[in-house]
Amino acid sequence: MAFFNGADKVHGEWRRMSEASDKFSTAVSDYFDMAVQAAEHTGKIWENFLTQPTSAEDPAACVLTDFSEALKELGEAMMAQPGKIMEDQIELLKKQQELYQNTVLRFMGKADLEPVICPDRSDKRFKSAEWSENPVFDYLKQLYLLQGSTLLKMVDDTEGLSDNSRRKVEYLLRQFVNALSPSNFAGLNPDVINKTLETGGLNLAHGIEQLTEDLETSVQGSLNVAMTDTSAFQVGRNLATTPGKVIYQNDLMQLIQYEPSTPTVFRRPLLVIPPFINKFYIMDLRENNSMIKWLVDQGHTVFVVSWVNPGASLRNKGFEDYMLEGPLEALKAIEAITGEKEVNAIGYCLGGTLLSATLAYMKKKRDNRIKAATFLATLIDFSQPGEIGVFINETTIAALEKQMDILGYYDGRQMAFSFNTLRENDLFWSFFVNNYLKGERPAAFDLLYWNTDSTNLPARMHSYYLRNMYLKNLLKEKNALELNGVKIDLSAIKVPAYFLSASQDHIALWQATYKGAQILGGKNRFVLGGSGHIAGVINPPSADKYNYWTNDSLPESSEEWFRDAESHRGSWWPDWEAWIAEQGGTEQVAPRIPGEGPLAALEEAPGSYVKQRITEVVRA
Numbered sequence: 001m002a003f004f005n006g007a008d009k010v011h012g013e014w015r016r017m018s019e020a021s022d023k024f025s026t027a028v029s030d031y032f033d034m035a036v037q038a039a040e041h042t043g044k045i046w047e048n049f050l051t052q053p054t055s056a057e058d059p060a061a062c063v064l065t066d067f068s069e070a071l072k073e074l075g076e077a078m079m080a081q082p083g084k085i086m087e088d089q090i091e092l093l094k095k096q097q098e099l100y101q102n103t104v105l106r107f108m109g110k111a112d113l114e115p116v117i118c119p120d121r122s123d124k125r126f127k128s129a130e131w132s133e134n135p136v137f138d139y140l141k142q143l144y145l146l147q148g149s150t151l152l153k154m155v156d157d158t159e160g161l162s163d164n165s166r167r168k169v170e171y172l173l174r175q176f177v178n179a180l181s182p183s184n185f186a187g188l189n190p191d192v193i194n195k196t197l198e199t200g201g202l203n204l205a206h207g208i209e210q211l212t213e214d215l216e217t218s219v220q221g222s223l224n225v226a227m228t229d230t231s232a233f234q235v236g237r238n239l240a241t242t243p244g245k246v247i248y249q250n251d252l253m254q255l256i257q258y259e260p261s262t263p264t265v266f267r268r269p270l271l272v273i274p275p276f277i278n279k280f281y282i283m284d285l286r287e288n289n290s291m292i293k294w295l296v297d298q299g300h301t302v303f304v305v306s307w308v309n310p311g312a313s314l315r316n317k318g319f320e321d322y323m324l325e326g327p328l329e330a331l332k333a334i335e336a337i338t339g340e341k342e343v344n345a346i347g348y349c350l351g352g353t354l355l356s357a358t359l360a361y362m363k364k365k366r367d368n369r370i371k372a373a374t375f376l377a378t379l380i381d382f383s384q385p386g387e388i389g390v391f392i393n394e395t396t397i398a399a400l401e402k403q404m405d406i407l408g409y410y411d412g413r414q415m416a417f418s419f420n421t422l423r424e425n426d427l428f429w430s431f432f433v434n435n436y437l438k439g440e441r442p443a444a445f446d447l448l449y450w451n452t453d454s455t456n457l458p459a460r461m462h463s464y465y466l467r468n469m470y471l472k473n474l475l476k477e478k479n480a481l482e483l484n485g486v487k488i489d490l491s492a493i494k495v496p497a498y499f500l501s502a503s504q505d506h507i508a509l510w511q512a513t514y515k516g517a518q519i520l521g522g523k524n525r526f527v528l529g530g531s532g533h534i535a536g537v538i539n540p541p542s543a544d545k546y547n548y549w550t551n552d553s554l555p556e557s558s559e560e561w562f563r564d565a566e567s568h569r570g571s572w573w574p575d576w577e578a579w580i581a582e583q584g585g586t587e588q589v590a591p592r593i594p595g596e597g598p599l600a601a602l603e604e605a606p607g608s609y610v611k612q613r614i615t616e617v618v619r620a
Helices: 002-034 036-051 059-079 082-107 135-157 163-179 190-199 202-217 291-297 319-325 327-338 350-364 386-391 394-407 412-437 446-452 459-471 510-519 558-563 573-582 614-619
Strands: 244-249 253-258 270-273 302-307 343-348 370-376 481-483 486-488 497-502 524-529 547-550 566-569
Touching: 059 082, 059 163, 082 135, 135 163, 163 386, 163 412, 190 202, 190 412, 202 412, 244 302, 244 327, 253 327, 270 291, 270 327, 270 350, 291 302, 302 327, 319 327, 319 350, 319 459, 319 481, 327 343, 327 350, 343 350, 350 370, 350 481, 350 486, 370 510, 370 573, 386 412, 394 459, 497 510, 497 573, 510 524, 510 558, 524 573
Parallel strands: 270 302, 270 343, 343 370, 370 497, 497 524
Antiparallel strands: 244 253, 253 302, 481 486, 524 547, 547 566
């Protein structure tokens, strides 16, 4: 009798699902009627997007070739140890059988069953209650998690695989596994199904409209999914609003001087060098999280480099040009305005890498204008490139160089897509589901607006950077690199330096940035912040978020440093302010007003260079 009662429940559940399926099918049919015009437009874009010719020299094709070699190595290693692979497969079959039995029992009314497998606590894909409460969706979820985790475990269990190939295979398999999540399919995601039934398919119509828009602004070979409501922000209106003026510019940069906000200011000015991979306003988002405003409010005369968004005309600008026309030109302008030869400098990410090379160049030139240097999330030793290392190899770089030779630049949208795939669930698939399946507009978020506001890189500079820093790791070697006819040696730098890294940074691993603090020859301080590459740096004291670690010593290993480090609540900014005060130049002088000195103001901050969107540059 219990069996027949259970069968009735199963039949009733499937009948209910069938009725829901009929409604869902009707809604989808209505959606197709409403979306014909949008679909025709999208079809044309897709045709152009997918049919552009590729060659064996195309970077995407070369990446696939490179990954195929890693997969071949994996296959050979697996064949050499079939017993372990069989163990993993048998274990999977056992758990799948257990899952099937549990699902049947749930249909028969037994509710207090422990799941066979649970999502990671950080996994946001299955947060909806229906993924657990509905036996069908719970079965799909657990089956997917079982199969995906087994695939990843099989690679992890395979011995004899080189570290380089293992990283590539793990990355590629992770992309495959996460792409096949049931949450990414309209007919398998309960949230999307419910949304479709509620809206009569309007969510899918809106989704295809957003897909159309995103394809129009995406670079060939990638899909740059909108991550924020771009209409909610405008640089100079509600982003990068700290008052100031552009007081100098050349082909590569504009130099911004900010209005003082204190009755007196420190004698020694402060030069900030942001990365030229991104735009400077990451340090000046909005008033409550602007590092630039905070620096001004502490009494610093702040000058910030705003890099140009380069097109084909700047193809021959090299790394040394960024040094000569960037910080070195900025130092001349600062001296002309303030009369001060002594300057403190901050470099962020690639801006910090440039700062280290500039200091080494200045050392050889007996130029000691920079008295203290700060490096934010900066790689100097590239022996641990982080997750981006899966793309760093001769095959891919050579292909990229050939593509840049044609374009004259490396398209920043391509880089943004690559970086997003390093956190694919958070930075791609979550937005894919929200935008295209649920048909919802992404929320207005200043940090993600900045993240989608990419910049190009000149062909010559980017080739030099990839080959000499990432591939050959020559920056840390004595006299291995030559800039403007000068061989540089970072160990000769005696300027006191402050190194700030972030504990969860996947772009510049903190263990790798720690090595940089040991290369420079001055008295250096290393501080470790919480969170990642951006939030770990842009962490104002008013937010009272995260924490940071300090250690007055600088032992040989990062592990030893962390073991003896002291944890502090909140922002690292006050710690830096105390350190910079110890470096001198804190005598108080009258405020310097931008444009009232020898260099006339060219335009209001944030200037025109930072407002150049990548689509405008590419079309020009």
